[in-house]
Amino acid sequence: MDYKYLLYVEKGPVATVTFNRPEKLNAIHRETWFELRACFRAIAANDQLRAVIVTGSGEKAFVAGADIAELAELTPTEARDLSALGQAVLDEIAATPRPVIAAVNGYALGGGLEVALACHMRIASETAKLGLPEVSLGVIPGYAGTQRLPRLVGEGRALELITSGDPVAAAEALRIGLVNRVVPPDELLPACERLAGRIAQRGPLAVQHALTAVRHGLQGSLAEGSLLEQNLFGLLWSTADMREGTGAFLEKRKPDFQGR
Numbered sequence: 001m002d003y004k005y006l007l008y009v010e011k012g013p014v015a016t017v018t019f020n021r022p023e024k025l026n027a028i029h030r031e032t033w034f035e036l037r038a039c040f041r042a043i044a045a046n047d048q049l050r051a052v053i054v055t056g057s058g059e060k061a062f063v064a065g066a067d068i069a070e071l072a073e074l075t076p077t078e079a080r081d082l083s084a085l086g087q088a089v090l091d092e093i094a095a096t097p098r099p100v101i102a103a104v105n106g107y108a109l110g111g112g113l114e115v116a117l118a119c120h121m122r123i124a125s126e127t128a129k130l131g132l133p134e135v136s137l138g139v140i141p142g143y144a145g146t147q148r149l150p151r152l153v154g155e156g157r158a159l160e161l162i163t164s165g166d167p168v169a170a171a172e173a174l175r176i177g178l179v180n181r182v183v184p185p186d187e188l189l190p191a192c193e194r195l196a197g198r199i200a201q202r203g204p205l206a207v208q209h210a211l212t213a214v215r216h217g218l219q220g221s222l223a224e225g226s227l228l229e230q231n232l233f234g235l236l237w238s239t240a241d242m243r244e245g246t247g248a249f250l251e252k253r254k255p256d257f258q259g260r
Helices: 030-045 076-094 111-118 145-153 155-164 170-175 185-200 204-217 222-236 240-250
Strands: 006-011 014-019 051-056 061-063 100-104 107-109 121-125 129-131 181-183
Touching: 006 030, 014 030, 014 185, 030 076, 051 061, 051 111, 051 185, 061 100, 061 111, 076 111, 100 111, 100 185, 107 111, 111 129, 111 145, 121 170, 121 185, 129 170, 145 155, 170 181, 181 185, 204 222, 204 240
Parallel strands: 014 051, 051 100, 061 107, 100 121, 107 129, 121 181
Antiparallel strands: 006 014
């Protein structure tokens, strides 16, 4: 797949998507959203993939935010439409049936942090800075940052970050649960690749259903989520992967999952 503002690479069962506007610190604009949507729709349709890594080109930024030059020219209706577009694309990333790991390699601000929040896991470089600075421009986050951030770190911490607009360093992001892990800059992609590789060795249907159980379960009550888990748990007992996994364990060998 060829894109103008993204780089896409497949390495075995792992795909890497790289924001590629280094001269703009990988800032997102409308065309980037369209490419990102096309890219993740292709990923969702590719049954050979087992995990996805999302990162930014260059050493300074994951995604430094939205393209302010574009935002400044919008009418209120256009601003709402752009917000709706970005939210819809990030919803598709969150619904990707393979785990998506954000490799946060620098600034992840505004729309950049919102992209990372839509990913299922986040590993940050020690040099990363993460925040939602929109209030300093007289606006609020528009790509579901006000919704995903409090669900991840809690209401109080989310409101502090959103209303102050202050970014946090990687160590603080780890302390408050915004990222899963912090590693040295030269270890970031290798760490993400190792995690993606481990995931790729697991039962793909089990991983997919685990994503579904967690994502949908968080949207309802504990009872509703538990019922969903029961149904997915039972459904997996009809799969060849379950028979292969349990058989391999009993036979003391490595399983050969086929995603069936």
